Every structure is written in C-alpha cells, then in structure tokens.
Amino acid sequence: MGSPALSQAFNSNWVVGGGGDFHSCKRFQESCLGSVSVGLGADTRFYIGRIRRFRICRSYISRSSKSCAACQDPISSSSRSHPHGYQTAEKESALILMRHGESMWNEKNLFTGCVDVPLTSKGVEEAIEAGKRISNLPLDIIYTSALIRAQMTTMLALTQHRCMKVPTIMHHETEQARTWSQIYSEGTKKQSIPVVKAWQLNERMYGELQGLNKQETAEQYGKEQVHNWRRSYHVRPPNGESLEMCLGRAVTFFKEHIEPQLLSGRHLMVVAHANSLRSIIMYLDKLTSQEVINLELSTGVPMLYIYREGNFIRRGSLVGSSEAGVYAYTESLAAYRQKLDETSKDG
C-alpha cells in the first residue's frame, strides 16, 4: 500500500470557504483553523466537486521514483495553452498562502522577526500535513521568504504533492548564479516547480524585541504595550518595522511580481510569515487598520484564494486529511484534480 503519509495525502479534503463577502476576521480565523462551519456565502460561482476517497495503487507509488512520461503532471503535459501547457476552463488562478510551520523560536515563545531559525519537529510535521492538504491543487511557481523556516516548509510540503514535480530554488542573485543554476533539459524543466526567494516576504523586522521572550516582555512593559507592538498597524516595536512598513515591502512585491503571474494564469503558492502574510491578506481582503488587529495566522495552515478578473476570492482553508469535508473547487480546479485521479488510476 506504500507509505501511509502518501496515501493519506490522497484522502485530503477541503472545507468550503465563504464567497467574496468575507470581511470578518473572526470568521477568517475559524476558517483558517480548520473549522468546518464556514458558510458557502452568496458566491454562486462555486463548483462543488465530488467528495471521494482516492485509492492509491501500487504502481503509482512505484512510479513516483522514476522519471517517465506517465508521471508528468497530467495537465501541464497536455497540449493546451497554459504557460506550463494547459489552460483553465475559466480565466482564473489559484493562490495559496501559508505561514511556515512552527519554528524553534515559536516553540520558545521568543520574538523572531528576521532572525533565521529552523523548524521544530512539530513544524516539520505541520509542513508535511499542509503538503497533503494542497496535494491536489495545481502549482506553477512558489514564492518563499529568504528565511529558512519558510523554505523548509515549502520543501517539506512539496514532498506530498501529487504532481511529483521537483521544487527548484531560483538563484538570480547575480548573473553568475543565474547561469550556474541553469537547467538544460526542457523535459526536466517541465518536471520542476520554480521556487523564488524574496527578502520582501520576510517576517516583519522586530527590532530590539528580537530574541526576547514574549511573556517576559509583556510582564516588563505591560500586556497592552506588547499587544500594540505585535498587532497594531502603525505602532513600531523599538527600532523595528510596524505592520505598515512591512506591508510597504511585502505588498509592493506582491503587486509587482506575484499579481502579474496570476494574471497570466499561473497557479502560485506564497510561503511566508505571520506579519508579511497579515499585510498581504490585509490587501487581498481590503481589511482596515482596525480589522487587521484581530487577524491571527496559525503555523502551517494553507489558505486558498482564487484570482479571477482582477479580484481575489477567498475560498477558505483545508481541514485535516482524515476529517470529513466538502470539496469546494472551481470548475478548473476540479478538472485538475480529476486529471490527477485519472492518471493515478491509469497507472
């Protein structure tokens, strides 16, 4: 039957997200934390795909380690006119946002900011679980921050993806780095997912709070002051970045580099941090500086948006792979999933 981790990935289910009507941070949190009580909303464009358990077959597992035509992404390898070889039924793209798994300083309750620390073993598990949850979604490009906790999360999550593509870090720092990291086979390129690192997606720089314990800091400076440093939009931690400053770089990068990719029909994932993602979500969901105060993001929980005709439609988050849920796909995402299933069956 192959690895339990892999077979579980094939049973992953989505929880339905609200339509474009979402503006409540509380509902957002419930959805992100995997509550199944998120409503359909008024968006009639939802396509509810079939809920079905996928039985992984032995031959599919054995194929996973080989490089062959049969293990190519079924849609990417078709002849239609997507940037990577296919076209969605409607002109739309999927955008997955994900905070990294638990880091070693999250575990110790230390302000981390731009200090570059790795995941804990719980963070590793969260990343793998997140990978199972996104394993049926198309992915053309991944953006991560320049910090190792986001990159570890990306790589671990991608070990679970059914497309079997290899995440490949782009090195464009210098002309030489670009040249030296070239891939010279078109076939191999098609079997790779470019991973773009961007410092602009890094965690907010926490200034002189970096390395301090959050609880002890609250005891020293008062809970309210520390809450303002952590959650307000305008207030800066001592010599650090406010959320507003973090938004300045993260959202600018999003608009300049990520939105054009979505516009051209590519499906993306952004793996970043609590505050760089809070600022991006503030932009996507048009949250006010008051509303963003209550926006909390858990580690390792993927959130799906659909980009269509210049609008971002929040679709909610995934529930655990073993929980019952409802497949909430747009028509083109359902088609992608179906192709994956068919390829697996054929194997």
Ligand SMILES: O=C(O)[C@H](O)COP(=O)(O)O
């Ligand atoms: O940098 C940190 O300490 C965390 O990643 C986010 O911390 P916060 O919840 O205090 O913003």
